[in-house]
Every structure is written in C-alpha cells, then in structure tokens.
Amino acid sequence: MVQIPPIFWIVPVAGILTLAFAAWLIVSIMRKPTGTPQMKEIGDMIFEGAWAFLKRQYSTIAIFSVVVAIVIGIVVGLLPAEEMLQKAGYSMFTVGLYTAIAVLVGAICSGISGSIGMYIAVKSNVRCAAAAQKSLNEAVTVALRGGAVSGFLITALSLIGVTVIFFAFGGATTPQLSPHLIVGFGFGASFVALFAQLGGGIYTKAADMGADLVGKVEAGIPEDDPRNAAVIADLVGDNVGDCAGRGADLFESTAAENIGAMILGIVAYLATQNVAWILFPLCVRGFGMIASMIGLLIVKAKENENAMNSLNRGYFVSIALSLIGMAITVYFMLFNDPKFGGPTVWWLFAAGAVGIITSVVVIFVTQYYTESRYKPVQDIAEASKTGPATNIVMGVAVGYETTLATALVIGVALLLSYWFGTLSGVPGAGAFGTAVATMGMLMTCPYVLSMDTFGPITDNANGINEMAGAGPEIRKITDRLDAVGNTTKALTKGYALVSAGLAAFLLFQSYLDRVAFLRGGTFDSVNIARIEVFVGALLAAMIVYWFSSLAIRSVGKTAGDIISAVRKQFKDHPGIMAGTEKPNYGEIVDITAKAGLREMIAPALIPVLAPVIIGLLFKYLSPSYDAAQVVAALLMVGTIAGIMLASFMNNGGGAWDNAKKMIEDDQLKDASGKVLGKGSDAHKAAVVGDTVGDPFKDTAGPSLHVLIKLLSTITLVLCPIFV
Amino acid sequence: MVQIPPIFWIVPVAGILTLAFAAWLIVSIMRKPTGTPQMKEIGDMIFEGAWAFLKRQYSTIAIFSVVVAIVIGIVVGLLPAEEMLQKAGYSMFTVGLYTAIAVLVGAICSGISGSIGMYIAVKSNVRCAAAAQKSLNEAVTVALRGGAVSGFLITALSLIGVTVIFFAFGGATTPQLSPHLIVGFGFGASFVALFAQLGGGIYTKAADMGADLVGKVEAGIPEDDPRNAAVIADLVGDNVGDCAGRGADLFESTAAENIGAMILGIVAYLATQNVAWILFPLCVRGFGMIASMIGLLIVKAKENENAMNSLNRGYFVSIALSLIGMAITVYFMLFNDPKFGGPTVWWLFAAGAVGIITSVVVIFVTQYYTESRYKPVQDIAEASKTGPATNIVMGVAVGYETTLATALVIGVALLLSYWFGTLSGVPGAGAFGTAVATMGMLMTCPYVLSMDTFGPITDNANGINEMAGAGPEIRKITDRLDAVGNTTKALTKGYALVSAGLAAFLLFQSYLDRVAFLRGGTFDSVNIARIEVFVGALLAAMIVYWFSSLAIRSVGKTAGDIISAVRKQFKDHPGIMAGTEKPNYGEIVDITAKAGLREMIAPALIPVLAPVIIGLLFKYLSPSYDAAQVVAALLMVGTIAGIMLASFMNNGGGAWDNAKKMIEDDQLKDASGKVLGKGSDAHKAAVVGDTVGDPFKDTAGPSLHVLIKLLSTITLVLCPIFV
Numbered sequence A, B: 001m002v003q004i005p006p007i008f009w010i011v012p013v014a015g016i017l018t019l020a021f022a023a024w025l026i027v028s029i030m031r032k033p034t035g036t037p038q039m040k041e042i043g044d045m046i047f048e049g050a051w052a053f054l055k056r057q058y059s060t061i062a063i064f065s066v067v068v069a070i071v072i073g074i075v076v077g078l079l080p081a082e083e084m085l086q087k088a089g090y091s092m093f094t095v096g097l098y099t100a101i102a103v104l105v106g107a108i109c110s111g112i113s114g115s116i117g118m119y120i121a122v123k124s125n126v127r128c129a130a131a132a133q134k135s136l137n138e139a140v141t142v143a144l145r146g147g148a149v150s151g152f153l154i155t156a157l158s159l160i161g162v163t164v165i166f167f168a169f170g171g172a173t174t175p176q177l178s179p180h181l182i183v184g185f186g187f188g189a190s191f192v193a194l195f196a197q198l199g200g201g202i203y204t205k206a207a208d209m210g211a212d213l214v215g216k217v218e219a220g221i222p223e224d225d226p227r228n229a230a231v232i233a234d235l236v237g238d239n240v241g242d243c244a245g246r247g248a249d250l251f252e253s254t255a256a257e258n259i260g261a262m263i264l265g266i267v268a269y270l271a272t273q274n275v276a277w278i279l280f281p282l283c284v285r286g287f288g289m290i291a292s293m294i295g296l297l298i299v300k301a302k303e304n305e306n307a308m309n310s311l312n313r314g315y316f317v318s319i320a321l322s323l324i325g326m327a328i329t330v331y332f333m334l335f336n337d338p339k340f341g342g343p344t345v346w347w348l349f350a351a352g353a354v355g356i357i358t359s360v361v362v363i364f365v366t367q368y369y370t371e372s373r374y375k376p377v378q379d380i381a382e383a384s385k386t387g388p389a390t391n392i393v394m395g396v397a398v399g400y401e402t403t404l405a406t407a408l409v410i411g412v413a414l415l416l417s418y419w420f421g422t423l424s425g426v427p428g429a430g431a432f433g434t435a436v437a438t439m440g441m442l443m444t445c446p447y448v449l450s451m452d453t454f455g456p457i458t459d460n461a462n463g464i465n466e467m468a469g470a471g472p473e474i475r476k477i478t479d480r481l482d483a484v485g486n487t488t489k490a491l492t493k494g495y496a497l498v499s500a501g502l503a504a505f506l507l508f509q510s511y512l513d514r515v516a517f518l519r520g521g522t523f524d525s526v527n528i529a530r531i532e533v534f535v536g537a538l539l540a541a542m543i544v545y546w547f548s549s550l551a552i553r554s555v556g557k558t559a560g561d562i563i564s565a566v567r568k569q570f571k572d573h574p575g576i577m578a579g580t581e582k583p584n585y586g587e588i589v590d591i592t593a594k595a596g597l598r599e600m601i602a603p604a605l606i607p608v609l610a611p612v613i614i615g616l617l618f619k620y621l622s623p624s625y626d627a628a629q630v631v632a633a634l635l636m637v638g639t640i641a642g643i644m645l646a647s648f649m650n651n652g653g654g655a656w657d658n659a660k661k662m663i664e665d666d667q668l669k670d671a672s673g674k675v676l677g678k679g680s681d682a683h684k685a686a687v688v689g690d691t692v693g694d695p696f697k698d699t700a701g702p703s704l705h706v707l708i709k710l711l712s713t714i715t716l717v718l719c720p721i722f723v
Helices: A006-030 A037-078 A083-087 A092-132 A136-168 A183-219 A231-272 A276-297 A307-335 A343-370 A375-386 A388-423 A429-442 A445-467 A472-519 A531-572 A574-578 A585-621 A627-664 A681-722 B006-030 B037-078 B083-087 B092-132 B136-168 B183-219 B231-272 B276-297 B307-334 B343-370 B375-386 B388-423 B429-442 B445-467 B472-519 B531-572 B574-578 B585-621 B627-664 B681-722
Strands: none
Touching: A006 A092, A006 A136, A006 A276, A006 A307, A037 A092, A037 A183, A037 A231, A037 A445, A037 A585, A037 A681, A083 A092, A092 A136, A092 A183, A092 A231, A092 A445, A092 A472, A136 A183, A136 A231, A136 A276, A136 A307, A136 A445, A136 A472, A183 A231, A183 A531, A183 A585, A183 A681, A183 B388, A231 A276, A231 A429, A231 A445, A231 A472, A231 A585, A231 A681, A276 A307, A276 A429, A276 A445, A307 A343, A307 A445, A307 A472, A343 A375, A343 A388, A343 A429, A343 A472, A343 A627, A375 A388, A375 A627, A375 A681, A375 B531, A388 A429, A388 A472, A388 A627, A388 A681, A388 B183, A388 B388, A388 B531, A388 B681, A429 A472, A445 A472, A472 A627, A472 A681, A472 B531, A531 A574, A531 A585, A531 A627, A531 A681, A531 B375, A531 B388, A531 B472, A531 B627, A585 A627, A585 A681, A627 A681, A627 B531, A627 B627, A681 B388, B006 B092, B006 B136, B006 B276, B006 B307, B037 B092, B037 B183, B037 B231, B037 B445, B037 B585, B037 B681, B083 B092, B092 B136, B092 B183, B092 B231, B092 B445, B092 B472, B136 B183, B136 B231, B136 B276, B136 B307, B136 B445, B136 B472, B183 B231, B183 B531, B183 B585, B183 B681, B231 B276, B231 B429, B231 B445, B231 B472, B231 B585, B231 B681, B276 B307, B276 B429, B276 B445, B307 B343, B307 B445, B307 B472, B343 B375, B343 B388, B343 B429, B343 B472, B343 B627, B375 B388, B375 B627, B375 B681, B388 B429, B388 B472, B388 B627, B388 B681, B429 B472, B445 B472, B472 B627, B472 B681, B531 B574, B531 B585, B531 B627, B531 B681, B585 B627, B585 B681, B627 B681
16 A cells, blocks of 8 residues: 655645536526527527537447447457566456546546536526626626536546546555546547547537528628527537537547656656656646636726736736646655655746746737738738638638747647756656646646637627627627637637647657556667658658548538538528518428438547557558657657647637627728728628638647547557557 | 669660650650740740740759859858768868759759750640640640650750769769768758749749629639630649749759758668669669650540540559569679679568559549549538638648548558568668669650649640630530540649659658768667657648748739739720720739749748758757757658648648539539539639649648658758768
8 A cells, every 4th residue: 555645635726626616607697597498599599509409419429339338348358468467466368457437437427528518508508698697797797607518527537536536446555557548538538539629629610600600601691690590500510519519629638638747757766656747747736726726716807997908817816826737746746755855846846837838929929820910810811801812822821820839839748848847856857747737738728718609609609699689788798708608618729739749758658668568678760761760750741641631521522411401401491581581491400410420420539449450550561660769750750740730720810800800899900991891891801711610629639639639648548459 | 983784774765765755755845836926925925924934933943053052061161070081082172062063953954854844835735735726646646755855855854953963073983972972962952942943833823813803803804814814824834833843842842852861871882882782873764764654655635535634544554664664773783793682672672563553543632622523522512512711721631631642642651661671681771772763753754744734834835825716616626635644743743743752751761861970870769758859840730831931922922913914904005804905914914023033032941041040049059959960850850841831731721622612613503403503602602722732732732742851851961060
C-alpha cells in the first residue's frame, strides 16, 4: 500500500464541490422563466430535436463502443504475456478485461457529460432569451451559468473517472502499473468524442448551410425566419455541434492527457517510491477546478460594458488562482520528496506556469486573427469589395498565416517546459515538464468550456427571439451576446488546438515509455531517416487531409439533402411562404439527424483504422521494418500536420465569419466613403466566405483536434500489438 | 585518374545531340509565318512585355545570387577544416571558392535556360496562332516544337552543367570528393528557380485575376477583349509564369537530384573504386534525353483526333525507350562491376523501372482528379448549382482528397525502390535504389516539359486570335488546343510534385551522407522523439503554410494594383470602352512587372533564411541540442508538409478550372435537363472557384515544389555550419 500525500484530498473535495456547484447551477437555471408561450414552444422544439438526435447518435456510438471495447479486449487479452504485468500477478486475460472495461467506462463518462451538458444548454437557451427581455446582466448570467454546467460537469467527471478507475485498477498497491491499465479510458473518451464532434459538426453546419442556401439565398427570406423549415434544425445544430461536440472534445483532452502525464510520472515514482509523482496531475486539475469556479462566480456583467470584458476579468482571476494552485501542489507534493525534493522542484512549477501563461497567449493570438479590430479580418473585409473570389483567397492567406503563431506558441512552450523540466533534475523530467505544462494549461479548462457553451446558448437565444418576433431592443441585447459568443467559441478552439499540440509531446512520450515498458529496456528513438518511418510520416500527413476531405464532403452532402427537402415543402405547401401555413420543422430535423449519423461514420473510421492497418502492415511487410517506430512517426507527424491544418481551418473560418459581421455592422466603406453594409456586393461576397468557413471551423477543424488525440490514445491502447 | 566506363560517351553525345536538336527546332519555328500584321503587333507587345520583365527579374535575381554566392563562399571558406577534404589537398578557402563558383554557375545556367526557353515560347505563340489558320496539325506542331525548345534545352544544360563542373572540380581524379564540391550548383539552380517561379507565378496570376475582375466582372467585357488594358499583361504572364517558372523548376530538379544521386553513389565507389557508381545517374539522364527526343519526333496530330491522344502516344514511346535505356545503362555500367556486379544489379534496374512507371501512374491520377470526364470535377460542377460557397467547399474537399493518391504513389514508389535497392546487395543501396528510381522518373523530363510549355503557347495563341478578331473556325482550333494545354500543364505539375517527393528521400539521404562525411563516422538517425527535433519538424510544417500565405497574398496585392490602374484608364479615357481609343497596355505590363518583382522577395526569403536561422539557433541555444538533426527534420517534415499542401493546391486548382470549362462546354444540366452553360448562375459560381484556384495552382503550389528542393539544396550546401 503506497502512502498517499495528504494534499491529494483536493481531488475528491474539488470533484464533489464541482458536482454540487453544477447541481446548484442546474437548479438556479431551471427556476428561471421560459418567456412567452411562443418562445416556450420554439424552445421545446429545439429541445426535442436536439434530444432526439443525441439519443440516436449515442445509440449508434454505444454499439460501436461496445464492439471496439470487446475487440480491443480480445486483441490485448490474446497477446503474448507482458512480462512486467505478469510479475505483478496480472494475466493477459485480466489486462484485456481491464482495458475493455476502461474503454467502456471512458465512453460512458463521455456520453454522460455530453448529454447532461447539452440538456442544460438547451434548457438555458429559451431562458436566456426570456432573460434578455429583462436586462443584459440577467441574460449574461443565464447564458454563462448554462455554459458552466457543461464546463464543470465535464471536467469533474473526467477527473473523478480517471481517479476512480486508477484506484480501482490497483493504483493504491501497484501505482506503476495502474496507468498502463487505464489507457483504455482515454481511448474510450476520444472514440466517443470523435463521433460526437463529427456527427454534431456535420449536423450543425449542414443545417446552417442548408438553411442559409435555401432560405437567404434562394427564397430571399432573412436568417432564422420561421417560414424556413430548416430553421429549427439550424438551432438544434448549435446545440448538438458546439455544446455536445466541444464538450466531448475537452472531456477526452483532460482524461487522455491526465493518464499520459501519470505514465510519465512512473519513472520518478520508481526512483523514489513516492506516488506523488504519479498523482501530481490529478491534484493540479483539482486546484484548477476550484480556480475556475471562483473565477466564474465573480463574473458580473455591467449594463454598459462589453460582456467580453467581464468574461475576461473572470478568466484572469482563474489564471492567477491557477498559478497559486500550481505552486501549492508543487510545494506540498514534490518539495519534500526525499530524493528529488528541494528548491529545484520549483522548475516544475515554472514548467506549469509556462502552460498557464500559454493559455493566455493563445487568447490574444486568436483574438488578433479573428476579431474585426485587427488587420487580418479587416483585410478579408477589404478583399470582399472585389467579390467572393478575392474574399476567399484572402481568407485562405490569413488562415495559412495563423499557423505561424500556432507553431511558435506551441514550439516555445514545449522547449521552455522541457528545459525547465530537465533543470529540476528529476529522471525523465524533460518530458514530465511538458506534461506539467499541459496540465497547467488545462487547469482553466472548466472556465474556458463555460465560455464556449455560452456561445451556442446566446446564439440560440438570439434565434428564438427572432423567431418569436421580439422587439428590436431585446434583439439588440441578444445580438450583442451572440457576437461575444462567436469570439468565445473561436477562443476555445484556439485553446483546444494549442493544448492538443502541447499534449502531443506528452502523449507521444508516454507511448514511447509504454513501448519500453512492454519490450523491456528503453525505446527513445524514432528515426525518420528510415524508409518505412518516413513513409509512415508521409501517410500520417495524408490521413489528416483525407479525413478533412471526408468531413467537409459530408457537410455538403447533408446540406444537399436538406435543401431538397425544404424546396419540396415550399413547392408542395405554398402557404408556408405566405405565412398562412406552418412548415414541417420536424421533417428537416429528422433528415438532418439521419444524414448526420450516416455521414459521420466514414470519416470517423479513418483515424481508428489507419494506425492499426499501417502498424500491422509494416510489422509484417518486412522483418527489417520497426512497426513501433512507424506508428510513433504516424502519431507525431500526424499531430503536426493536424495542428497546422486545424489552425488554418479554425482561424480562417473565424476570420471569414467576423469579416462578414464587420460588414453587417457597417464598418466597411468604399473609396468614396460610402458604407458597404448588409445587402451590398461586398456583403454578398463576405457571406460566401462565411459559408465556406463554416464547415472548416465547425466540422473539420474541431474534429481534427479529436483526431490528433485519438491517434495518441489508440496507439497507446494498441501499442502491444505493434511491439 | 579513374577509369571512365566507355558507355559514358552517351552523356556528351546526348548533350550535343539535344543542343543540335533544339537549335534545329528554333530555326524551324522562326521560319514559320507570323500571321496578319495585327497578330504580329500583338505578338510583339507580348514579346516586349515578357522580355522586359525577364530582364528586370533576372537583374534582381543576379544581384541576389552574387550576394548569396559570396556569403556562402565566405561562410564555408571560414569554417574549421573538413578533414577528408584537407587530406585530398583542398584548403577550406578552395572549398569556399569552389562552392561559390558552383552556386554562380548553377544560377547562370538556370537563367540561360529560362531565358532562351521563354524567348522561343513567346516567338512561338504568334506563329502557333498563325498556323491555326491553316490546320490543327500545323498548330500542334508549332506549339509542341516551341515547347520542346524549352524542354530539351533546359535538361541538356542541366546535364552538361553538372557533368562539366563535376570534372572541372576533380571528378576524374577524386570522384568521391567532387560531388561534395558541386552541391552549390544545385543550390544556385534552386535559388534562381524559386525567384523565377515566384516572380513569374505572381505576375501571371495577378494579371489573370486583375484582368478578369476588372474586365469580365466589373466592365462585363469578354476575356482577352482588346479594350481591357490588362489583357496583354495577362498574356505576358502565361509566358513568364508557366514557361520560365516551370522551366527553372525542372532545371533545378534534374540538377539537384543528379548531384544528390552522385553523392549516394560514393559509398559504392569507395568499396569498389568503380566510378560507374557515381556516373550512373548522368548516363541514365543521357538515355532519357534520347528517349524523349524520339518520342517527340513521332508525335503527329491527326485532324480528327484529340491532340492529347497523340501527345500520349509520344509519351508512351518515350517511356518504353527509357526502360530500354535504363536496362542498357545498368548492364554496361554495373553488371561487370568486380565486386557487386552480376545478376543482382538487375534489382537496380527494377528500382529504375519503378520510377519510370511512377511517372505514368502520376499521369493517370492527375487526369482523374482534373479532367471533366471523371467524378471529382463533375462533383465540383454539380456543387456550383448551389452557388460559389458550395463550389469552393467541394473544390477544397477534392483538393484534400488528392493527397491520398499523391502520398500512396510516393510511398509505394519509395518503399519498392528502396527494397529493390537493398536486394542488389550494394552497400547503402536502399537509398541508392530510391535515387535510381528518381533518375528513372526524370528520364522523360524533356518530353514532359515540352508538353508543359505547349500549354502557355496554345493559351497565348488563343488569346492572340481572340484579340486579332479571328474567325470562329480558327478560334475553335486554338480553343481545343488550349484545353489540351490545360491538361498538360496539370500533368506536369503532378509530375514535378511526385518527382520532388521521390527525390526528397534521396536528397535527404545525401544530406545525412554529407554530415557523416564532414563529421567523420556515420550519421543515420534523425530522432523526432527529441524535443528540439520535434519542434524543428513543427516549424517546418509551418514554414510551408507561411510561405504559401505570403505567395497568395502577393498575388492579391498585385492584382489590386492592376485593377486600380485599369479602372483609372477606363475613367480617364472613355474612348477605350467605346472602342475608339486604344488602352495603354504598356502601363499595366509595367505595373505588374514592378509589383511582381517587389512581391516575390518576401516569400522567397523564407525558405532561404529559415533553415539557416533555425539550424544556427538550435546549434547555439543549448549544447544538448543536435542542430544537424533539427535541420534534417526540418527538411523531411517540410517536404512532407509541402507535398501535401501542393497536392491540394495544384489539383484543387486544376479541378476548379476544368469544372468551369465543363460548364462552359454545356456539360452541366439542372434537374429538369436544362443546360446550365456560360452566363448561368452555376457558371458564375464556377468562375469564382476558378479564380480562387488560380493562385493556388499557378503561384503557391508550383513554388512549393521549388521550396521543397531549395530546403534540400540549402541544407546540403550549408550543412558544414550546422555540424
């Protein structure tokens, strides 16, 4: 039985506190009024659509998850014995069983977080719309609390899940083995996340594109017009894509990166027998949750203030508290370590601080590239004057350019935290330093996720008010909130992307550690100068493009289905256009759901199957090939390629979106000083850019974050078969 | 003095024969009539514009080249002594001097090939236009012969240049050192190629976009309408971009890859003292030139046949003859090698055959993705029905998808040729096998390059006939040829890209060999699991995007300048629109040239400076970093990222272009069977896609090929400073 450091109590305390906090938030939101009966009716329709999709989606995912868990369990269970595990009394049958269980538990936890988070978000929409009729502050509070339910519930479940399964799988007796047994948890989470993000992302953007093209472009009616049969599907999409998708994404981030960091702590544990090295990441997360909670509680919107400023204030409080929490964890867990303790462990604090500060830098960089105050978005708006082609070309140029900032931020953070790690003198602490930085960056995850879900809630509130015919004063409030929500959504994507990049190195190192553990001996070289490793790297970069291609195509196909169906309704029921007949919203919701589910499968299979096929192919193709290195290169270069492509698509999409908004806000003028606003040719060009950016930033881009981490978790789980 | 194998005579024979062939072609073209006085006048304007730009461009490049040659010479000359070179009696001063000379000679040869090739191409335009008034066959002959001048002259100069400098720098006495002294030749060539491709690419697409936007879109006049002041600049652009740019690209490909292959042959030479291992690549090229020449001579267009079919026939003859040439070279050079000779050397023939066959596969793959007969282009045309946004989204999806084929073709070719190489039993022959494959693929380079330049010549001929008001019958001929030219241009890009990918491994291995040579000992591991190597790889992927961003932006900016200037002409001289006054073509040509030259510099500096800065930074940042590995990873992952991005942009652009052409050919119908042709909304949407694709496929994409190889050559030349 190992000695658990007393400060570890922060984990259950933070976990339970967070759950209680989320419960309190839920109660406080559900008590808010739902507005007029018409609003309630619209809200109910959105709820039904979203819930029906989620139920179907998770039924499909459940079947896949069970199959995958069983296959992985059998494959791992049938492998030749892993020496170290056998010595500790585990048969491979047990290992297979444990892995399968971990996969399932991870999948279930992810499903629960996604469902509850979205349930509350949908319930918050209509309440936020109603609150906007009272005051801005009231609306901000509802939207932020609704978002916070997701944010806190998801991170709490991930922390509690990892902790429980760690101890259930022998963490208190053989903590050096337990992390190897629970890697399935991370994989289960990323597996669900990929489907959730893809399915939701396809749904939301297909509905958005379909509704826009058939409504705004073809029929010439405004956005969110109740005569458009696709409008409810569009509103549903915001919930199933942005809420459920991003929630699942960050659930798996925190889970997989936690487990990876624990694996990296094993080396120091083995040298010291101090389990604090393995438990450290969990404690950091505990403090991060409390820091986020306090930050969120102090957010109060002032009537005459940009809501973004109050959100930023709360964020900076969370950041400051996270730094303190990181210092406390380092001091109480590591400072008194008999072997590596003492002042040098403060270098690990420095590594953690790098991660925390990185999350602030990301915010600024993303704002620079996606807000209309800065040059990139202005360039795109300017380019819209000469038509859609120049708008697109400029948007692509801006999107490509963002890779510069993304790569520099990730590169500097990795080099610094690795260097600080090595300065601590702990064995293997270079990689551990990057792990601490990643955990530092993820401390504020609950807060960031709350801000993120704020986005779709305000977006929906705006849509409900539009559909219910609310007055211009009220619409102005929800419009303002909607714009803030667009920014927070862009920020979260930047955050998710950079944290995925930072985590890549840690996950990759834990893959190497795991191969070494299974092979016995060391494994620390991935030689890209070998022909098979180079080809593996080339294929990895290709996979990223191929996946994105399929994801984007799926949106196009589904949007096509929607357009045909809406057209048919317009044609068969002329009363719809006249406003005398209600369109059949349910039919479109249904079609979108079916198509979204059908279309998510092909792209989702690529990152699941590709590493397995490529790994096994190279294992059996020639005895001179080292499949473990090929898979490692696949992982690393796939990650690099994925980060770059996602940076282009996320930020390019965000910039196009805001260039359009900038024109709608009458901020673009022609050479003679005439305003080029809504309805101008420049605006039409910018709408094209926005539509192109939609599947980039809300389907392919965010799915790539998950893909990157799925590549890591699947190779972690299946690494026994490549060795 | 080493023993030169008798078959080496093929090199001077092929070189001189090719030069004579080119001279004969020039004479035969210049004798052709130039058509009506009006056509001659237009042709002269194009010639003047193109020539003026080339003069200015090469003056700028010359200054840069001299500076770079001197800097490299000094840097290399001041380095601590390279042991092996010193032993052979070379001081570092001599090495620096030789390198500087090699850089300059490479640059000069590249400049000469570019200039002469373009000179003849421009002279051929008007003659092709005139020939079209007689017959299709006549026009095909002129266009193909004009293109062939470039194709053959460029490859001959590259072969002769490498051979002469090899022997001038001690190839006959110390052939194991000479390849190391001439790496500068490859760098000089790629340096010029980068500027030529960027400057020309920016010029051509800025003029194209500018002319289209201000003419077709704003003023509503047809393409190539003489009232558009930008139309001559547009025609000039085809010559400076497509002819001079691609010529420089393939000149440096053949040169750099030749030298790289020679470096890889050194290992076998040292083991056998048989210089055939080093001279092998030169002989292969010699046979390739003869094979291409015969292939070209048999091309005869039949009046009722698609010109593409006759071009294909010639190509297949070249392929068959190349296979025979490869077999002859292997037999006469390697079969009788005292140590490694015998039947196993046929495995090297197999490796060469892989390369030759790869070039055929590339043709089919590129055709599949860019011709309207196949699904991808049809999908894009179909998506145009719902507007420009869906057209763009589908084009991106198709472009992304092409990376699948590109990666598989390159991956399979590399694995096979490496494997065949190792089966030959020659030391280090895995990498040598990929080198033989690359040389095999490049055998048909003169033919492919001839087909490529065929494109801009027919494009210009079409434009001249349009401007000169030729009848519909004649226009139909040049229109048909123009469409064939579009296909051949797309094919060449696929060919250039895949050969760059294939060459990457060989160039990378020669970098490793060179580091080993300089360090003494071996250097065969590039461990991407090291933090600094991983970050180097990340930065490499970023560089590719950043470079493309700048290249695309440059096109946009230059197009903006053109649009303003043409607008001003329309405004100040109302007679232009009425057709009573001639626009000032020269002004626009001048503006485009100035802007093109200004805008090419920033993107060109990235790949030149980035490896140097990153290499030196990591060298001095920490003693634990291995800068040579960082640079190697930069090179390899930069190559992978570049191939993928270029595949997307080249093929996506080609597909957009042909989707537009497909609609213009009345091949798209709506649900009711009505043709959606020129002027329909679908056509307008497709024009947007085509315009977006232009800077992708003609500026950024092809420049990336050069960037990939420049990364290789600069690291090869400067590798002493990273060691």
